Amino acid sequence: MxxxxxxxxxxxxxxxxxxxxxxxxxxxxxxxxxxxxxxxxxxxxxxxxxxxxxxxxxxxxxxxxxxxxxxxxxxxxxxxxxxxxSKLSRRSSNYRKKFFDSHKPAVFGCYFCAYCGRLVPRSKVTVDHLYPIGKMRKDLKLQKKLKRRGYSNINDPRNLVASCHRCNQAKAARMGSWIRKGRLGRHPIYWWIRHCIRMVLLLIILCFLWILPAVFVS
Ligand SMILES: [Zn+2]
Known part of the structure; x- marks a missing residue:
């Protein structure tokens, strides 16, 4: 007790x-x-x-x-x-392992890039810090914000996302809309829904293109 x-x-x-x-x-x-x-x-x-x-x-x-x-x-x-x-903002040597231990692949050993939704094989995934290390080092407000949210440090699995090499390079130390995209995109269900909606829209367009000429001919 x-x-x-x-x-x-x-x-x-x-x-x-x-x-x-x-x-x-x-x-x-x-x-x-x-x-x-x-x-x-x-x-x-x-x-x-x-x-x-x-x-x-x-x-x-x-x-x-x-x-x-x-x-x-x-x-x-x-x-x-x-x-x-600060130790809170130091890159750990095992953050990649931490990420793969806590995040399972979305489909056949591949991960969705959290920023663009592309499927990336595990060997090519770059693990990105959603809140960048450089910003965390300098910004005390950000450190306090993450502490309030219960992050143990910058390498907390909640701050790690899978990304393709191109998005990782483009994001670099940027925040703003990248953080919003990353927070949504780290959930595979978000990309499943988005890809399904895209497929349905594509099918509707193809149906129209196929039906319309038939209507005009008759
Ligand atoms: Zn990407």
Whole structure:
């Protein structure tokens, strides 16, 4: 029997693991020659937040997620460029295997491309991250949005879709309509219905083309 206290402890453990694991962040300092005061102010503040100088213009640190968030907040306020490679947004080495384990082929070992509906054999399928890794790295709002939706990280099977090489190249780091297409197209039933409707329409057109001349002749 699991009591309320142990559930609370489990939640607090997960929260602590998330908030206190170490992540690397780097920040570009303002140009020293152009704005000496801003350079000194940023350097002092970042040092106070636990960062150290990596080169003349870059400060780095490996800190907990919470402290990285404090640094990014300061960077946004001070208009400083930063790069934070969160573990949430790192490409895993086994995401292809994860995808094939959780998604079965639609027909005879082939997958529908989530963007164009073409059937692609498993050996030629490219597994695409629906929300792109590059965007996820830079966009804290997107990271929070996916966390709210229950995604464990960018390689969560719900963020992976099968695609043909052409669509994968065309999509690249784009979002917008590609996300809508991908979210619909990852369900094989969507393509079955679409292809059926297309076949029915084609049959109707062929019937008309076949019947109409016969009507005119008679
Ligand atoms: Zn495609």
């Amino acid at each position: 699991v009591d309320g206290d142990s559930i609370a402890k489990m939640h607090s453990k997960c929260y602590n693991e998330h908030m206190f694991r170490k992540e690397t962040i780097s920040v570009h300092l303002p140009n020293r020659k152009h704005n000496r005061r801003a350079y000194r102010r940023a350097k002092r503040k970042l040092k106070h937040l636990g960062m150290h100088k990596d080169s003349k213009t870059v400060m780095v640190a490996t800190l907990s997620t919470r402290r990285c968030e404090r640094i990014t907040k300061y960077c946004r306020e001070a208009h400083l460029r930063y790069f934070w490679e």
